Amino acid sequence: xxxxxxxxxxxxxxxxxxxxxxxxxxxxxxxxxxxxxxxxxxxxxxxxxxxxxxxxxxxxxxxxxxxxxxxxxxxxxxxxxxxxxxxxxxxxxxxxxxxxxxxxxxxxxxxxxxxxxxxxxxxxxxxxxxxxxxxxxxxxxxxxxxxxxxxxxxxxxxxxxxxxxxxxxxxxxxxxxxxxxxxxxxxxxxxxxxxxxxxxxxxxxxxxxxxxxxxxxxxxxxxxxxxxxxxxxxxxxxxxxxxxxxxxxxxxxxxxxxxxxxxxxxxxxxxxxxxxxxxxxxxxxxxxxxxxxxxxxxxxxxxxxxxxxxxxxxxxxxxxxxxxxxxxxxxxxxxxxxxxxxxxxxxxxxxxxxxxxxxxxxxxxxxxxxxxxxxxxxxxxxxxxxxxxxxxxxxxxxxxxxxxxxxxxxxxxxxxxxxxxxxxxxxxxxxxxxxxxxxxxxxxxxxxxxxxxxxxxxxxxxxxxxxxxxxxxxxxxxxxxxxxxxxxxxxxxxxxxxxxxxxxxxxxxxxxxxxxxxxxxxxxxxxxxxxxxxxxxxxxxxxxxxxxxxxxxxxxxxxxxxxxxxxxxxxxxxxxxxxxxxxxxxxxxxxxxxxxxxxxxxxxxxxxxxxxxxxxxxxxxxxxxxxxxxxxxxxxxxxxxxxxxxxxxxxxxxxxxxxxxxxxxxxxxxxxxxxxxxxxxxxxxxxxxxxxxxxxxxxxxx
Numbered sequence: 264x265x266x267x268x269x270x271x272x273x274x275x276x277x278x279x280x281x282x283x284x285x286x287x288x289x290x291x292x293x294x295x296x297x298x299x300x301x302x303x304x305x306x307x308x309x310x311x312x313x314x315x316x317x318x319x320x321x322x323x324x325x326x327x328x329x330x331x332x333x334x335x336x337x338x339x340x341x342x343x344x345x346x347x348x349x350x351x352x353x354x355x356x357x358x359x360x361x362x363x364x365x366x367x368x369x370x371x372x373x374x375x376x377x378x379x380x381x382x383x384x385x386x387x388x389x390x391x392x393x394x395x396x397x398x399x400x401x402x403x404x405x406x407x408x409x410x411x412x413x414x415x416x417x418x419x420x421x422x423x424x425x426x427x428x429x430x431x432x433x434x435x436x437x438x439x440x441x442x443x444x445x446x447x448x449x450x451x452x453x454x455x456x457x458x459x460x461x462x463x464x465x466x467x468x469x470x471x472x473x474x475x476x477x478x479x480x481x482x483x484x485x486x487x488x489x490x491x492x493x494x495x496x497x498x499x500x501x502x503x504x505x506x507x508x509x510x511x512x513x514x515x516x517x518x519x520x521x522x523x524x525x526x527x528x529x530x531x532x533x534x535x536x537x538x539x540x541x542x543x544x545x546x547x548x549x550x551x552x553x554x555x556x557x558x559x560x561x562x563x564x565x566x567x568x569x570x571x572x573x574x575x576x577x578x579x580x581x582x583x584x585x586x587x588x589x590x591x592x593x594x595x596x597x598x599x600x601x602x603x604x605x606x607x608x609x610x611x612x613x614x615x616x617x618x619x620x621x622x623x624x625x626x627x628x629x630x631x632x633x634x635x636x637x638x639x640x641x642x643x644x645x646x647x648x649x650x651x652x653x654x655x656x657x658x659x660x661x662x663x664x665x666x667x668x669x670x671x672x673x674x675x676x677x678x679x680x681x682x683x684x685x686x687x688x689x690x691x692x693x694x695x696x697x698x699x700x701x702x703x704x705x706x707x708x709x710x711x712x713x714x715x716x717x718x719x720x721x722x723x724x725x726x727x728x729x730x731x732x733x734x735x736x737x738x739x740x741x742x743x744x745x746x747x748x749x750x751x752x753x754x755x756x757x758x759x760x761x762x763x764x765x766x767x768x769x770x771x772x773x774x775x776x777x778x779x780x781x782x783x784x785x786x787x788x789x790x791x792x793x794x795x796x797x798x799x800x801x802x803x804x805x806x807x808x809x810x811x812x813x814x815x816x817x818x819x820x821x822x823x824x825x826x827x828x829x830x831x832x833x834x835x836x837x838x839x840x841x842x843x844x845x846x847x848x849x850x851x852x853x854x855x856x857x858x859x860x861x862x863x864x865x866x867x868x869x870x871x872x873x874x875x876x877x878x879x880x881x882x883x884x885x886x887x888x889x890x891x892x893x894x895x896x897x898x899x900x901x902x903x904x905x906x907x908x909x910x911x912x913x914x915x916x917x918x919x920x921x922x923x924x925x926x927x928x929x930x931x932x933x934x935x936x937x938x939x940x941x942x943x944x945x946x947x948x949x950x951x952x953x954x955x956x957x958x959x960x961x962x963x964x965x
Contacts, residue, residue, distance in 0.1 A: 282342060282474060282475040283340055283342070283408065283410075283475060285340070285475070285477035285479075286479060288479065289340075289477045289478060289479040290332065290477060290478045290479075290480070291476070291477045292330050292332075292462060292476040292477060292478060293319050293473065293474065293475070293476040295314075295317035295318070295474060295475070296314060296317070298310040298312060298314065298319065300330055300331055300332070301328040301329065301330055301331065301464075302328065302329060302331060302563070302565060303325065303326045303327070303328055303329075304326055304327040304328065304329050304366075304452055304463065305326060305327075306326075306554065306556075306565070307554070307556055307563050307564070307565025308554075308565065308567060309567070310328050311325045312325060312328060312466075315472070317474060318344065318472040318473060318474045319464075319472065319473045319474065319476075320470055320471075320472050320473075321360060321464075321466050321467075321468075321469060321470050321471045321472075322466075322470070323468070323470070325466055326466055327452075327463055327464065327465050327466050328463070328464050328466070329366055329452065329461040329462065329463045329464075330461040330462040330463075330478075331461070331489070332461065332478075332489060333365075333458075333459035333460050333461050333489065333561060333562055334364075334365065334413075334415075334459055334460065334461070334462070334478060334480060335415045335459050335480070335481075336413065336414050336415055336480070336481035337413055337478050337479060337480045337481055338410070338411065338412050338413070338478070338479040338481065339362070339364065339409070339410075339411045339413065339462060339476075339477075339478050340408070340409070340410050340411075340475065340476070340477050340478075340479075341362060341408070341409050341473055341474075341475065341476040341477075342406050342407065342408050342409075342473065342474045342475045342476075343360070343372055343406070343407055343408075343409070343471055343472065343473050344404065344405070344406050344407070344471065344472040344473075344474075345357075345358035345372070345373075345374045345403045345404070345407070345469075345471055346358055346403060346404065346469065346470055346471070347374075347403045347404060348374055348403070348469075354384070355373070355384060355467075356468075356469070357373055357374035357375075357469075358372075358373060358374040358403060358469045358471055359372070359373050359465075359467035359468070359469050359471075360372040360373075360464065360465045360466070360467050360469060360471040361390060361464075361465040361467070362409065362411075362462065362463070362464055362465070363448070363451055363452065363462070363463035363464075363465065364411065364413045364427070364429065364460075364462070365413075365415065365427075365454075365456075365459065365460030365461070365561070366451060366452035366453075366454060366460040366461050366462075366463045366561055367427075367447040367448070367451040367452065367453070367454070367456060367460055368389070368413075368427055368429065368444050368447060368448055368451070369389070369390040369448040369449070369450075369451065369465070370387070370388070370389060370390070370409060370411060370429070370431060371383075371384060371385065371386055371387065371388045371389075371390045372386055372465075372471060373385055373386040374386070374400070374403050375387070375398060375400045376400040376401060376402050376403065377400075378398060378400070379398075381394040381395060381398055382394060385398075386398075386400050386433075387399065387400070387431065387433045387438050387439075389429065389439065389442065389444055389448065390448040390449055391448055391449050392444065392445060392448065393439065393442060395431070395433060395438035395439060396437070396438050396439065396440070397436055397438055399433040399434045399435075399436035399438060400433075400434075401434060406474075407433070407434050408432075408433070408434055408435070409431060409432070409433060410431070410432040410435075411429060411430070411431050411432075412429065412430040412431075413427070413428075413429050414427065414428040414429070414481075415427055415459070416456055416457075418456070418457040421457070423456070423457075426443040426444055426445060426446075427443070427444040428441055428442065428443050428444065429441075429442055429444060430442070450465075451463075452561065453561075454560045454561035455519070455560040455561070458516055458519070458560040458561060458562075459561065459562075460560075460561040461561060462476070462478065489514045489562060490512060490513075490514040490515060490521075490557055490558075490559060490562045490563065490564040491512055491513055491514045491564070492510070492511070492512035492557065492564060493511070493512065493620065493621045493622075493624075493743060493747075494621055494622065494623055494624045494625075495608070495622075495624045495659070495743070495744055495747050496510065496512075496555070496566060497566060497608075497624065497625070497626045498566050498567050498568050498569075498626065499568050499569075499606055499626040499627060499628055500555075500566065500569055500570075500606060500608070500626045500657065501569075501570045501571065501572050501573075501574050501606045501655050501656065501657025502525070502544075502547060502555070502569060502570070502571050502572075502574070502657075502748065503547075503571075503572075503573070503574045503748035503749055503750060504546075504547055504548060504549045504571050504572055504573065504654065505546050505547070505548075505549075506546060506748050506750075506784075507543045507544065507545065507546060507748065508543065508544040508547060508748040509541060509542070509543050509544075509746045509747070509748060510523045510530070510541070510542050510543075510544060510555075510557065511539070511540065511541035511542070511746075512539070512540060512541075512557065512564075513537070513538045513539045513540070514538055514559075514562065515534030515538055515540050515559040515560075515562065516534060516538065516559065516560065517534055517535065517536045517537075517538060518533055518534060518536075519533065519534050519559050519560055520532075520533055520534075520559060521533070521534055521540040521542065521557065521558070521559045522556075522557070522558050522559070523542045523544060523555070523556070523557050524555070524556045524557075524558075525544065525547070525553050525554065525555045525556070525569060525571075526547055526548070526550065526551070526553045526571060528544055528545050528547060529544075530542035530543060530544045530545070534559065540559075547571045548571065549571050549572045549654040549655060550570070550571055550655075551568075551569055551570035551571050551572075551655060552567070552568045552569060552570060553569045553570070553571065554566065554567050554569060555569045568628075570604060570606060570655035570657070571655065572604070572652075572654040572655030572656055572657065573648060573652065573654060573655070573656045573657070573750050574656075574657040574658075574659065574747075574748065574749040574750055575641070575644070575645070575648075575656070575657070575658055575659070575749060575750055575751055575752065575753055575855075576659045576661065576741075576744065576749055576751075576752045576753075577638055577640070577641035577644070577658055577659060577660045577661070577662065577752075577753050578660075578661050578662050578671065578740075578741070578752060578753075578754055578756070579662045579666075579754050579755040579756035579792075580662060580663065580664050580665055580666045580755070580756045580757075580758060580759060581662075581663075581664030581665060581758070581839075581840060582640065582755045582756075582758070582792070582795075582839075582840055582841075582844075582847075583638055583640055583641065583660070583662040583753075583754070583755040583756065584638060584660075584662040584663065584664050585638065585639050585640070585840050585844065586635060586636050586637065586638070586639060587600070587634050587635055587636075587637055587638075587639045587642050587844075588634075588635035588636070589639070589840075589842065590639040590643075590842050590843070590844040590845065591842045591843050591844070591845060592845075593635075596634075596845075597631050597634055597635050598631055599631075600629055600630060600631050600633075600634035600642075601629075601630060601631065602629040602630075602646065602649060603628055603629070603630075604649060604654075604655040604656065605628075605629035605642075605645050605646065605649050605655070605656050605657075605658070606626055606627065606628060606629065606655065606656070606657045606658070607626070607627050607628075607629050607633060607634070607637045607641075607642070607658055607660070608624050608625065608626045608627075608657065608658065608659040608660065609624070609625055609636075609637065609660050609661075610622050610623075610624055610659065610660065610661035610740045610743070610744070611623050611740075612663050612730070612740070613739035613740055614663075614670070614729040614730050614732065614735035614736055614738070614739050614740075615735060615738040615739035616735065616738065617738055618673070618737070618738045618742035619738060619739055619742055619743045620742070620743060621743050622739065622740065622743035622744075624659070624743075624744075626657075629642070629645075637658075637660060638658070638660045638662065639844035639845075639848070640753070640755055640792070640844050640847050640848050640851070641658045641660050641753065641848070642658065642848065643844055643845045643847065643848025643849060643852075644658075644753055644847075644848040644849075644851045644852050644855075645658045645848075646848070647848055647849050647851075647852030647853075648852050648855060648856070651852070651856055651862070652856075652860065659744065659747075659749070661740045661741060661744070662755075662756075663730050663736055663740070665730065665731070665758075665759055666730050666731065666736060666756070666759055667731060667759040667760050668756060668757070668759075668760055668767065668770045668771055668774050669682055669733040669734070669770060670730060670731060670732060670733060670734065670735055670736040670737070671736050671737050671741065671756070671774060672733065672734060672737055672770070672773060672774045672777060673734055673737050673738075673742075673777055673781070674733055674734035674737075676773055676777050677733050677734060677773075680769070680770070680773070681766065682733075682763070682766050682770060683733065689727060693725040693726065693727065696725050697724050697725055700722040700724075700725075701722070703722075704719065704721055704722050707719050731759075741778070742781075745781050745782055746781075746782055746783055746784070748784070749782075749784070749787070750787070750788065750855075750859060751787045751788030751789060751790065751824075751855070751859065752778065752787070752788070752789050752790070753790045753791070753792075753851050754789065754790070754791040754792070755791065755792040755847070756791075757771075757793075757794050757812045757813075757815075757816060758794060758812075758839060760812055761794075761808040761809050761811075761812050762808070764808045764809075764811035764812045764815065765811065765965070767811070767812050767815040767816075768814075768815030768816075768818040768819065771815060771816065771818075771819050772818075772819055772821075772822060775789050775819060775822055775825070776822070786822075786823045786824045787824065788824045788825075788826070788855065788858055788859050789822070789824065789825050789826075790825070790826040790827075790828065790851050790854045790855060790858070791816060791819070791825070791826075791827055791828070792827070792828045792830055792847055792850075792851065793813050793816045793817065793827050793828065793829050793830060793831070793957060793958075794809055794812055794813050794816070794830070795830040795831065795833060795834030795835075795841050796830075796831050796832070796834035796835075796836070796942070796943040796944060797809065797834050797835065797836065797838075797839055797942055797943055798836060798942040798943050799836060799942070799943065800836065800941070800942075800943045800944070800945060801941055801942075803912075803913075804903040804911035804912065804913065804937065804940065804941070805941060806940075807940060807941045807942045808942075809941075809942040810939075810940045810941055810942070810944075810958060813831075813957070813958045814958070814959070814960060817957055817958070817959065824858065826851075826854035826855075826857075826858050826866065826867075827854075827867070827957065828847060828850035828851045828854060829850070829867065829868055829954070829955050829956070829957045830846070830847055830850070830955075831939050831944065831946060831955055831956075831957070831958055832894065832946075832947075832949075832955040833846050833847070834943065836943050850866075850954070853865070853866040853867075854866045854867070865887060865889075865950065865951075865952040865954065866887075866954075867887045867954060867957075868887060868948070868949055868950050868952075868954035868955045868956045868957065869885040869886075869887055869888040869891050869948055869949070869950050869956040869957075870885055870886050870887050870888075870956070870957060871883055871884070871885055871938075871956075871957075871959045871961075872884055872885060872886050874936065874961045876933060876934070877924075879926055879930070879931055879932070879933065880924045880925060880926035880933065881904065881924070881925045881926070881933050881935075881936050881961070882922050882923070882924050882925075883922060883923045883924075883925060883936065883961075884921060884922050885921055885922070885923070885956070886921075887950055887954070888921040888950055889921070889950055889951050890950050890951025890952075891918050891921070891923070891948065891949070891950055891951075892918065892948075892949060892950075892951075893947045893948065893949075894947040894948070894949045894953075894955070895947060896947070899916040899917070899918065899923070899947060899948055900913075900916075900945050900946060900947055901938050901939045901944050901945055901946030901947065901948065902914045902915075902916040902923075902925050902936060902937075902938050903936065903937045903938075903940065904925050904926065904927050904930050904933050904935070904936050905930065905933070905934060905935050905936075905937075905962075906930050906931070906932050906933055906934050907932065907934050909934075909935075909962075909964055911935075911937060911940075912927050912929060912930065913927070914926060914927045914930075914936070915927060923948075934962070935960065935961045935962035935964070936960070936961050937958075937959070937960040937961070937962070938956065938958055938959050938960075939956070939957075939958035939959075940958055940959075940960055944958065946958070
């Protein structure tokens with residue numbers, strides 16, 4: 264009864280030439296406006312057929328199109344409009360097109376109006392196999408309909424046990440009634456006939472129009488038939504050069520080959536029982552744009568405008584997150600940002616309780632329209648690299664303001680760390696504080712009620728923000744990127760950890776080592792920014808949480824393939840977010856050029872390598888010390904000296920080649936020297952390249 268009602272409704276709509284509405288649950292493949300459900304056959308590029316007056320028009324200079332979705336048993340509805348053919352046009356030139364079921368079985372579309380003796384190439388035919396039972400054609404320039412019930416062939420143990428079958432109603436007239444199709448028809452898209460396939464609309468050179476194309480599935484294709492990849496793979500992305508490139512995803516049929524191709528290189532793998540797969544492309548040369556094509560049977564995924572070059576993950580807290588349009592000379596910098604070979608990817612802020620396998624990453628070409636909200640440090644770093652390497656650069660920004668290093672570290676490696684005890688203690692303190700606040704408020708509310716007054720405002724429950732909790736940012740913002748091939752990491756963080764600075768060196772090294780282990784790319788370069796000067800300046804030498812964190816960062820240089828950009832000279836006493844991000848990006852770029860690419864550049868300021876006590880003075884020896892001098896004036900400042908009493912005083916410091924002698928008349932038996940050891944120190948030691956010396960201490964006093 265339901266079928267009869269549906270057919271009656273179809274017939275009435277057909278007679279009126281009105282579009283037939285898609286039934287509930289059907290998949291609308293073309294809605295009169297968007298073509299994003301289609302790609303071109305063969306190259307997988309986005310559909311380039313034009314949309315005119317709500318109709319999808321076969322467009323000269325393009326190819327066949329196929330639906331992104333694949334199907335098994337289904338009902339297909341489509342409406343087509345045929346242009347008039349000039350007099351004398353040959354038989355197969357009369358508004359020729361066709362619709363292929365699963366990309367393999369064609370129901371012909373042609374201007375066959377008035378034809379008395381139909382052939383297997385006429386409209387309504389199962390092409391090359393069977394003519395329609397009746398000629399239901401309408402004149403050209405009128406809308407016509409196909410309603411096709413399709414049953415896919417059946418296979419067992421690799422052998423076909425039942426042919427595909429089709430029932431076709433043409434303009435409401437039954438022209439094929441459960442007819443078997445003997446294999447694929449001419450010019451089909453191929454692929455394994457045992458697997459689902461797409462709807463294919465043929466471009467035969469005539470400007471046939473389509474509208475209201477929908478599919479109602481009878482046997483839904485398992486999710487493992489549509490190839491999907493993590494969103495770090497997208498149009499406009501950059502793939503890492505000169506390194507094996509993992510590509511992974513799901514959606515292939517179990518046991519089927521998955522082929523990944525880009526820039527003339529190819530890798531293959533078989534899908535697992537869960538439809539998941541992973542390949543490693545061989546080393547790629549810098550260049551592009553290319554297409555990254557993933558295929559398995561009839562299923563395809565294609566990414567366009569793909570470049571190959573240098574990929575860097577850019578992470579940390581607010582100074583990494585700080586936008587280009589808030590840096591120095593922002594207006595001019597944004598206007599000048601025309602870098603088609605720099606690509607920007609942003610990972611959204613998403614703290615999660617468990618590691619994710621995907622995130623809503625978005626790749627964009629670097630232009631004046633896209634660069635403003637992007638990380639200033641990352642952009643200026645990438646711009647410096649691109650200028651000096653002359654290869655594409657991809658920057659993946661994943662950062663959140665105000666976050667501790669623990670939030671970026673997997674929980675498995677933190678469980679036994681002392682920092683977790685501090686975190687648990689904070690949770691307990693918050694719970695106790697909340698109980699006290701709530702009890703106090705309840706007492707006051709009772710008194711107010713007894714006196715006929717409104718209750719006081721209920722206190723807020725103390726909470727630890729999710730972005731401050733251990734591991735949650737690793738879970739949501741880094742884990743989804745692993746193992747995307749990259750050159751290395753740039754990192755700007757530490758401000759939040761000044762609250763507990765003595766733990767930072769251990770935690771920072773743990774984070775670096777863990778990221779390297781999880782990525783499985785060996786000791787990839789990890790370049791980081793040492794905290795800038797900030798807050799008020801003290802008249803006398805003093806201890807400093809910020810100095811301790813800077814010292815911890817310097818300690819991380821003990822790890823291989825690390826580099827530190829010193830920024831002790833470009834901070835802002837009143838702003839934790841100094842605006843000179845150009846210098847920060849350049850200094851990170853210098854580190855990358857020397858450490859990764861072997862460029863002969865000075866990438867750091869004077870760095871202490873040795874110290875010795877020589878009577879009443881301490882002699883300091885530096886590397887990167889060529890041309891050491893005060894940045895301004897004639898006198899070095901920022902050095903403090905102490906004896907066994909551990910009382911530091913400002914010292915006299917004199918340069919002698921690659922060494923500096925530090926002394927003070929009141930300290931006869933010096934034991935230790937500190938330099939720039941304060942939140943916002945007065946310090947001015949630089950080398951000939953103008954790069955500042957890193958803060959340091961020669962003692963190990965706590």
